[in-house]
Amino acid sequence: MEFHIERAKVLPKANLHSFISGLKKWGKLIAPVRKGEKFVFTHVEKPEEVELNYTRTILPPKKFLVPYRRERFSYSVEDLSFKTNFKAENQVIFGIHSCDLHGISILDSIYLKENPDPRYLEVRKRTVLIGVSCVPDEFCFCLATATAFPEGASWDLFLTDIGADYFVSIGSPKGDEIVYSQRSLFRDIEKEDLNAYKATTLKKKSLFKPEQLPDLERISHVVELEYDSEVWQEEAKRCLGCGTCTNVCPTCFCYTSVDVPNIAGTEVKRIEFTTSCQYPYYSLVAGGHYFKATRADRFKHRYYHKLVGYPYQVEMLGCVGCGRCSAECPASISMVETIKRLRGCNEKELREVTE
Template sequence: MEFQLETAKIIPKENLGEFLEGLKSFGRLVAPVKKKEKFYFSEIDDVSKVDTDYIRTILPPKKFILEYLRERFEYSPEKMEFLETFKPQSQVVFGLHSCDLHGIAILDAVYLKGENPDPRYLAARKETVLIGISCAPDEDCFCISTGTAFPDGTSWDLFFTDIGDSYFISIGSAKGDEIVHSLEQLFKEISKRDLVLYKKVTAEKKYMFKDGNIPDIERISQVIELEFDSEIWDEEAKRCFSCGTCTNTCPTCFCYTSVDVPSLDGSVVKRVEFITSCQYPYYSLVAGGHWFHENLKERFRNRYYHKYVGYPYQIERFGCVGCGRCQHECPAGIRIVDTLKKLRGAGDEEKSGKATDNIHSA
């Protein structure tokens, strides 16, 4: 048999249902579905419910890898032996947008890099197949400026790009290849026309964003450090409810609180972890009563600081993938794009024209 490296295939759209049905043999199927006006990732029984034409879900797909409420251990206070109760489940998450794939890649780095990788995250992640799909941005999307508008190949198995009557399928991993081969009859080889279309639609994406919706994040890490004491933080934070919606809907936020919950009779204790938010005052409260983020402004600023200064230091990339969930869901209507612009000084009168004449000719 001739060995051939395969990187892409074509699937006609009418085969999608059968493909989704076929995915079930690789684990439970998770995909976006519609609930009233909103979308959310859900376990799928009936594949006709899968909605490939969505903008964003309320919660990011991280909830299937890093559950919002989870149990770390169970122990008896008598014996003090810690038993893991988590059993990873094989699953295929279908229909992730590029931003969410990047979000998972960021969580991978947080949880798996370094000296102490988290075995539970690893177990869950190993059992998860990720299949992405191309998308069209709305007014809250800004992945084009965070560099996450396209999957970069580090965190997914298959990626579907809509080229009209078919999907152009990029194969990103051995697992992805295995899936394609197991359902071989649904796929076609790429034609020259398909490739031309693929190149065209991917190139078009960058023109789908409206300039006004794009934040200025050139050198934003440095700008945020320099503007640390700016009154812009006060202005923006004034409207903030500390409700934590921005972080709870964020695909890269990973903070959690761990609490030991004893049973009524005290014979068993569960170590429970729940996703939390740096926007809640208790988050930085230590025993003895000292708050390390002492007020609303500091908590508000902390989110930006961590996303654009902290993550780059910790995992060498921004902690923001431009999915727009935080600004889309914020009950106070605070827009991360606008805050960044204000910090960046865009909109200032000096902005138009060249900042300095002949800056490179001196």
């Protein structure tokens, strides 16, 4: 029997709420909702709560794959027996932008490529990812990181806004199943739909101003060459070391753990929680040595890991250009500007060498 997956369908916007309601059949529904002036991914019950007209959420949907605080296990102090309370449930994360889908693909590589983390695998298998197209603001630079469009990431469905309808690309057998289960809401693609879909690519590209896009050509090499650049010291002078940039990042995954005893001292929980390379204790090892002793060391480490470490580790940049770190930094430090300064410095040095 020939196995055929439909590549795309059209969902009239008038059917969006019915479609969202139907998604609850596939798991707990998570989607972006408005929170004051900002947006957050959260559990939703009603389709009217979902807000698709957003640029970025405060935190990426990563928090539903790798919670910021999680219990690894607990053990009895008396007999040293171990227990785990881990339980993954089916979930549908709806309304994810392309950059965050790529962020999840990077996490997939981190957690699943070598020595797969069984918990991440279990959560991932139970998660449906549905993306939606977006409009960039001044902090976005996903066009430079090649993550402005969902191709290359792993997802089940992707909705592109083409005016009165959504052009729904189908990215997996699960996505195909979801569309088929609500097939009365969809119609087949017509030539005008395809033309409108193609036009959205050009339109999105045209919305980026040249100055908001860093040149990332051979960036790993540039950052390595600029290891001793004064740019790190200068930028780090403004840095508060607050860790916001890593906490909001869709690709950061560092965590630490602490053992928390109950009040009777009979049972201990091993709690893992997200940490930041921007905190001094992050690089503290036994004997009291700090591998990243100064703020400039820690500041540089983040860029170095994103732009040199990840490509080495997972063959992708560790930045998807979502702009969260720049938009949320209380010191207004911009990833794009730092990269530009490094690039400029590097070009100047290269000119000096070649002249």
